């Protein structure tokens with residue numbers, strides 16, 4: 001996949017405006033819904049077991065984010081993944097704070113094992129912890145450079161037959177097709193909660209239109225993030241500017257700014 005394929009995927013996303021069902025955390029529900037709208041997709045935050053079978057029949061994709069987990073949510077998430085599988089819909093898993101507690105690690109592994117058409121998107125500490133290795137995450141924040149999660153990501157690709165996106169200063173998109181490397185974004189993005197969760201939500205939107213979702217999503221998020229950082233005075237205005245940048249992102253800007261390569 002090259003920059004032209006990413007631009008085509010973005011045009012298709014905006015034309016089709018896929019419905020993305022999110023079971024996400026209380027912190028980022030608003031950020032994630034707005035990020036999906038800004039890029040051109042259609043979000044719905046839905047949790048109820050009673051509507052999930054119907055929902056997955058007409059949804060484009062399911063995004064599961066374990067950020068504010070408890071027993072009730074685990075049961076709903078499990079059922080939602082089963083319904084996505086039954087309807088043949090792709091699933092994106094965001095293993096938020098995976099290294100922080102065994103509840104998160106255990107739940108993320110169970111959901112990953114269950115999902116049939118899976119993309120995992122996490123920061124380096126989360127990907128390392130999900131693979132069962134020792135990570136240095138602090139709660140939901142990564143303390144590990146993204147390249148240190150590459151071996152873990154490759155393990156997860158094999159183990160779950162998944163595509164894995166490691167976000168960070170450099171983003172890595174790891175799958176059976178090889179490893180793509182993206183060097184966009186801005187460090188200030190880590191000072192706004194939920195930029196990673198928004199990336200996972202947008203990954204769901206690209207998965208819904210059937211493209212190499214993790215790469216296209218990381219590309220638009222990275223480029224929009226660096227444009228937003230140029231305009232922002234700090235994290236508060238960055239959050240707003242990021243939505244504007246996602247909304248206004250065009251092919252020329254994406255092509256000119258994208259720093260994409262592939263690992264040998």
Ligand SMILES: Nc1ncnc2c1ncn2[C@@H]1O[C@H](COP(=O)(O)OP(=O)(O)OP(=O)(O)O)[C@@H](O)[C@H]1O
Pocket residue numbers: 096122123124140141142167168169170171184185186187188189190192193194195196197198199218221222225
């Ligand atoms: N140091 C950095 N330089 C440039 N871009 C960055 C940097 N750190 C993160 N990003 C970008 O910020 C976005 C979110 O990635 P991050 O790894 O911070 O997610 P996260 O830790 O899961 O965030 P959250 O849990 O708050 O949603 C990605 O698009 C990533 O490329």
Ligand SMILES: Cc1ncsc1CCO
Pocket residue numbers: 025027028067068096140193194197
């Ligand atoms: C801060 C925080 N706590 C649980 S989820 C979340 C949002 C970022 O992942």
Ligand SMILES: [Mg+2]
Pocket residue numbers: 094096097122123140196197
């Ligand atoms: Mg996160």
